[in-house]
Amino acid sequence: KAGVTQTPRYLIKTRGQQVTLSCSPISGHRSVSWYQQTPGQGLQFLFEYFSETQRNKGNFPGRFSGRQFSNSRSEMNVSTLELGDSALYLCASSFTGDGYTFGSGTRLTVV
Amino acid sequence: QKEVEQDPGPLSVPEGAIVSLNCTYSNSAFQYFMWYRQYSRKGPELLMYTYSSGNKEDGRFTAQVDKSSKYISLFIRDSQPSDSATYLCAMRDIIQGAQKLVFGQGTRLTINP
Numbered sequence: 001k002a003g004v005t006q007t008p009r010y011l012i013k014t015r016g017q018q019v020t021l022s023c024s025p026i027s028g029h030r031s032v033s034w035y036q037q038t039p040g041q042g043l044q045f046l047f048e049y050f051s052e053t054q055r056n057k058g059n060f061p062g063r064f065s066g067r068q069f070s071n072s073r074s075e076m077n078v079s080t081l082e083l084g085d086s087a088l089y090l091c092a093s094s095f096t097g098d099g100y101t102f103g104s105g106t107r108l109t110v111v
Numbered sequence: 112q113k114e115v116e117q118d119p120g121p122l123s124v125p126e127g128a129i130v131s132l133n134c135t136y137s138n139s140a141f142q143y144f145m146w147y148r149q150y151s152r153k154g155p156e157l158l159m160y161t162y163s164s165g166n167k168e169d170g171r172f173t174a175q176v177d178k179s180s181k182y183i184s185l186f187i188r189d190s191q192p193s194d195s196a197t198y199l200c201a202m203r204d205i206i207q208g209a210q211k212l213v214f215g216q217g218t219r220l221t222i223n224p
Contacts, residue, residue: 004154033211043155043199043214056209090154092212099145100212102154 002026004093004103012109018079021106025072025093031055032074033100034066037088046089049074081110114138117200117215126224130187134200134215137181141213143203144176146185148196149217155199159185190222 005024013019025032034046045058049068066076072093078085086109092100117134124130132146143162147155159174161167167174175184187194200215 006154035212035214042216043201043212045211045213048209048211056206056211058211092154099157099160101157102147104152104154 004091004101006089006091006103006106008106009104010107010109012111013081015081015083015110017081018077019081019108020075020077021089021091021108023074023076023091023093023103025074025091026095026101029093029095029101030072031094032068032072033092033094034074034076035090035092036060037090037105038086043090046076078108083110086110112137113216114213115200115202115215118218119216121219121221123221123223124190126190126192126222128190128222130190130194130220130222132185132187132198132200132218132220134183135181136183136202136213138202138204138213139178139181140206141202141204144174144183145201145203145212146172146174147199147201147214148194149199150196158198192222192224195221 007022031050033048035043037043048056052068063079068074088105090105092102094100115136145160146158149155164176164178171188173186197217197219199217201212
């Protein structure tokens with residue numbers, strides 16, 4: 001059974017640009033969550049989607065947004081990139097919410 | 112003060128030792144308690160999760176939850192060099208159906224052959 005797939009694995013962007021990251025959850029999982037991981041702050045919750053609806057949102061500025069499609073695939077978008085947005089962005093999917101399976105992440109570097 | 116506190120280490124022990132990793136939390140509404148293992152350049156991998164106070168064992172791993180003290184532990188017996196990784200505790204927070212995981216900072220563990 002395929003795991004959670006995130007693309008691309010690595011990205012380098014310039015300040016002020018925007019970026020879109022993609023996540024394909026495990027087949028049958030309808031809940032998709034996004035997390036930002038940095039050395040200083042650790043793993044922080046961005047948002048959760050279930051059946052195309054955003055159910056929960058973390059404490060991040062409006063430049064961070066996301067969406068979920070009818071096949072449960074999800075994308076997150078960061079506009080007007082700042083140096084501090086450099087991080088590992090992780091996507092996790094869940095069937096029941098008891099256990100979350102994470103992808104390998106997208107490492108974003110903003111220069 | 113963070114909702115979940117975890118000693119970041121680093122922690123270095125010899126092969127075969129028993130390892131104890133711990134987290135404390137402040138939110139009594141947390142229900143599910145999880146331990147993840149993260150290797151370098153990989154996403155976190157779910158090791159164990161538990162709901163209630165008490166012990167849960169899976170092979171060389173034992174998860175312990177004490178809700179009255181707001182304290183959780185992960186014990187690794189007969190530690191192996193392949194156990195070298197960062198270990199993250201996580202707790203599920205549910206508010207009106209909306210859920211998220213709240214993570215500790217992670218403890219970097221090295222098992223020396």
